[in-house]
Amino acid sequence: MSVRYRHARPALTVDCVVFGLDQRDLKVLLIERALEPFAGQWALPGGFVRIDETVEQAARRELQEETGLDKVYLEQLYTFGDLDRDPRERVVSVAYYALVRLAANTAQANTDARKAEWFALNRMPSLAFDHDRIFRVAYERLQNKVCYQPIGFELLPKKFTLSQLQQLYEIILGQELDKRNFRKKMLGMNVLVETDEYEQGVAHRAARLYRFHKTKYQELLKRGFHFEV
Amino acid sequence: MSVRYRHARPALTVDCVVFGLDQRDLKVLLIERALEPFAGQWALPGGFVRIDETVEQAARRELQEETGLDKVYLEQLYTFGDLDRDPRERVVSVAYYALVRLAANTAQANTDARKAEWFALNRMPSLAFDHDRIFRVAYERLQNKVCYQPIGFELLPKKFTLSQLQQLYEIILGQELDKRNFRKKMLGMNVLVETDEYEQGVAHRAARLYRFHKTKYQELLKRGFHFEV
DNA sequence: AATGATAGTGTAATAATTACACTATCTAAA
């Protein structure tokens, strides 16, 4: 049950930077390593690409196995191919980033045998391997991406208020936005549909719930869109 | 001289989409395959990642070996990890795209043993493996990229006229641009420096030559920039 | 009934983008 090759081959792995929105915090899902190297340290979920699965399948499988997450928004980030990434042997890793609706998924994440935990971005421990670097690249990409593709929706519940959406942008971009201008711009993009529902159980005027319109969203992607920060 | 692994590993390769500007045509550099599979067909330059080189080093080495190109602008594009990319075995490929000053490099490209040839984008043959797809992704990326990072300079000679620059944008984007607005925008970005030289040997008023200013270019990258199309 | 909290709304000033046409300068040919 082993394989021979003419030349040495790098091991091929995937690593996932999973972002989730928890109330007012953007968080990242980390796994505590059980084994050496870096035993006891936190790392990004990930693992080896099997010979009979695509690289994206590998990323989804590892996410499912290590964190219980399923059917998340997943996008390839970058491939990290330096020589000394893993002390044991040469490992090339294809990194992905994922956006999940944290409220709906958080329970599952901790039922798994391995210890998985959500960390707020400013409370993250230092990570195993070169995962700090991978995380930074992912966060930069996310900040960039929300400015020209409205993927932020993937982090919110299906129905959300405009204030929630604005908060999300403020958290991701790390800056305050003007309420009226934000609404004007978002509604003008024509991807939001107002429902006739309102938020529940708040001690103030209830905000209208919106959802995002898949078809119009596809059109927007083709047209392109730019959200100035 | 062979290696054993516990589990089968995908082979890891790099492929490069090399863009060059030839007068008024955007071209891509292709290699004619000598061996099966796809012997005689055209393919992107590329090859295996060795165990003692980074993935980017592998891309640069293959470019050098197969096309003679050296010190080009090179950027990682995407990693293609489907199962059936190569009929012989499982191969995962990290694709890069390169921008070169064609005039300065075209000679070298053909001195190599293997047959390398520049093809205008609309005269390209169908390619081996999934290289058509890789090419399409690269071209889309290039079209996107020139709109928010002025990487187009990498395709022009060190000193160029504003008309050459405009033509380049028109070719890449596939649409005509207004001369006055283009100049206003480009000069307003503050990355061009006018030299006191003029183009030579043209049968009309000679245009002033410009070059691009590295430091200001770095600033621009940080600030961000958006070139509407 | 009053308080506290957030929802929801419009306008004027400024900046960016667009559309558009003529004169200047050079070479080559007559």
Add this chain to the structure above:
DNA sequence: TTTAGATAGTGTAATTATTACACTATCATT
């Protein structure tokens, strides 16, 4: 030497997008 042909180089007015900014509405709780 004159003319024709080719491209360089320049400005403005109209339109559109972006910004800055403050008050009233509604609901739950006390």
